[in-house]
Amino acid sequence: MLRISKLTDYATLLLMHMARAPFETHSARGLAQRSGLPPPVVAKLLKLLAREGLLTSQRGAAGGYGLARAPERISMAQILAAVEGPLAVTECALGRGVCDMEKGCATRPHWQLIGHALQVALDAVSLADMTVPRAATVRLQRLEK
Amino acid sequence: MLRISKLTDYATLLLMHMARAPFETHSARGLAQRSGLPPPVVAKLLKLLAREGLLTSQRGAAGGYGLARAPERISMAQILAAVEGPLAVTECALGRGVCDMEKGCATRPHWQLIGHALQVALDAVSLADMTVPRAATVRLQRLEK
């Protein structure tokens, strides 16, 4: 349940690779080779991440992608949001009129509450954490108290 | 992102209806009428929830479904798990050999960490909370500190 998409998993993987050399530019081809992912998928994802502001891009020969900011300042929540769109646990979490069963349904505010809790959990883990084993453990354990 | 399925939303809705009379038995037909959901969907969901141990069932005339335990002791995490299967944020979060890109991928333990945080957030909200506006607010706010 609550499975993230493969694309998001891939995106995280790519960003982790880039985080090992945070100030250099990386080409889509090179990242595809290093990650083992299919080149078209890598290209698609990098374009998306650049559009969403997580990466900077430089066109032309000797161009490539670079992290838009330090790995510590890129959260998993941001990566999720970039690839899968804004967090909305239920379809009808945002506005009225979207859902047929609004009458007789009092769940909306509660789902929003849960959504917020998830957001907090995802914000607590940064890309930098992901590259360092057990880095986020302490912070997350504090969340659970 | 991290959208729960409609079925899970429906299941929650049904359980909330039942929680208003926690000790009575409810028929699928009756719940379909009260909830406004299509009867076949309601029947399917109740069967599933009974199999998963969230509901008790009584066959035959005058039969029906009842909550397996008090609404306070049914968490949203349990409902999610019943309808959508066990929480696994990534496909390869559990075992080895599932995923092609295991070599060169160090994300697994971190995803497990995130998965655990989500689990905690979902465990903090009970079915009883869902029926009472703002009931879970305080508990969730404490989680965020």
Next chain:
DNA sequence: ATCAATAGGACTGATTAAGTTCTATATAGT
């Protein structure tokens, strides 16, 4: 017996995710 209820599974259609391909544009080096 009969009627009202759940149990289980098979099946279909709709929606979304995943992956590929093609064309256009920008830039460095020669």
Next chain:
DNA sequence: ACTATATAGAACTTAATCAGTCCTATTGAT
């Protein structure tokens, strides 16, 4: 200027999952 190498963007196809329906069997009260 030319060429090679890169990203930008969109359209398209296929695969997988979700949502919803339907049919048959079983159970139990009247």
